[in-house]
Amino acid sequence: MNYDAARVLGGDQRAISRLMTMLERRDPSAAFAMKELDAYTGRAYTIGITGPPGVGKSTLVDRFTEHLRNLDLTVGIIAVDPDSPYTGGAILGDRIRMQRHFLDPSVYIRSVSTRGQSGGLPRIVKSLVRLLDAAGMDVILVETVGVGQTELGIMNVADTVIVALMPESGDSIQTLKAGVLEIADIFLVNKADREGADRMAAAMRAMLHTVSEPADWQPTVLLTQADRGAGIPELWEAVSSHRSYMNDSAQCGGFSPVDDRRSERRRQEFLESLQEELNQLVKTQIENNPTLQSMLDDVANGKLEPYSAAVELLKDGAPLRFRFLTDQEVSPA
């Protein structure tokens, strides 16, 4: 597979898809491509949308995309799917609802599975966001299902985080842990035609008032009915004012909050990539190491206890102690 920088930079959907696949397969030339494209990033604005299953996130993304297209903005969408056996069908259904945007050359849609990945948001999402940024998308939407850790990871990829809830979650305000309160820049009460929506929004506002510092961004609480498109222009307005706040360079001693978040994001992408590459190396080395292979057999047949065997293998002075090599060890004088 090869990669065409000019076509990616020009927003060509096939070229973008090809490079994304290269990244997913850890094709060595993907690293080269990312390096080359990095100079063209920094212009897109990334919005994360998360919330529990069934809250209507996909419909929100669909209607929000429609609104952004009416404003003549190009949109990249990354849908992070848990690929759960239980929700697989539902997710497929959601994607079908997005179908009308699939034919629009100014909307790029990609699904990323969390299956087989480590917990939290897959590392690759950060790379894909930068790729879509280089490809000239004005707005990038990252949608995650709020189960487990993935939704907390969204703040490490988005400039603005939207948390969507709905009235029927009933006790959901009480069960919202501090983690989610802290990551949300905008709260949506979707399906606002259902009973209890206003009460829920009022309770949210009251609670946010008690927890946030006056100097910080005060999270907005909005009511939406995504299926009818109600509240969508207001959502874009709320995002836009959060964006102004994020771009205000007086906030963090000369750096704007958005610069701050993006630097931290790059740092994390580097560390996560390093961890991933190391895990691959370890895997290969285990497969090719005869000592480890015979230990595995002893562990399986009960001669060795699994946990202590692993711990002992790596303690100081043990034969399979590993470390980064020094320059001298790599190329001895």
Added chain:
Amino acid sequence: MNYDAARVLGGDQRAISRLMTMLERRDPSAAFAMKELDAYTGRAYTIGITGPPGVGKSTLVDRFTEHLRNLDLTVGIIAVDPDSPYTGGAILGDRIRMQRHFLDPSVYIRSVSTRGQSGGLPRIVKSLVRLLDAAGMDVILVETVGVGQTELGIMNVADTVIVALMPESGDSIQTLKAGVLEIADIFLVNKADREGADRMAAAMRAMLHTVSEPADWQPTVLLTQADRGAGIPELWEAVSSHRSYMNDSAQCGGFSPVDDRRSERRRQEFLESLQEELNQLVKTQIENNPTLQSMLDDVANGKLEPYSAAVELLKDGAPLRFRFLTDQEVSPA
């Protein structure tokens, strides 16, 4: 913290809890303890229970435990909680329902969070199961919430896997992917008083008939109403016949399926522990490596592209190439 082997082997709850905490904190003496206890494992029978949120798993576990206690069996329970901001409250509520068993010295209950762990079932669950086995539990129940990968991991820890569904999941049969069909030894349609339960069970049976090999275990489909205790004795019967099948040594050329599963489980626990210990070492080495620290700064400020920087750092001949050291390198002649 110290550990008292005799008290753990005698099933003393405080001693078990102390050792579990040591394992969670990666206390070095926990590895020693696990090594010592390994000889006393192999007697307990481990049952995994998984299913989507709201299906009534905790009530099932509660009633099932009651049944096992009436048969005078000791029970260890490991509840794997996603620790989701959205379901935190619900989980707490579930645990409260289990309260009556907390006072029973023959029932040991422990919650394990998946937060901060890699995807799938946390590695530590495998160690905890062996610990409860050594502590003399007759039956160990591992409960996971079926979202994402965790429920597929349950088959790597349980001798019998129960997948619980309910009629209202409506289209849940269609959305059950092959993965879940393959891991389930017993299917429950819980909340069987609700409309569509019989139809769902019949559809499950029909589908299972088309996918399973005649020589294999034919998954059982049962109707339960856990809140009334209905179907619980039948569940234990179904588990018992699966257990007989699993213990039949004619199955895999002299080895019983249960031996086979347990060997594979030990192998995986070793590999996962090794990966975990390595990740810890890498973390420490990154924190203390000046080259890496200055690279991190360059990545953050945009001088280096995050992904390619990580990839290049580890390729052949690169200064931070790492590998397991050979005996000679560890103790040069």
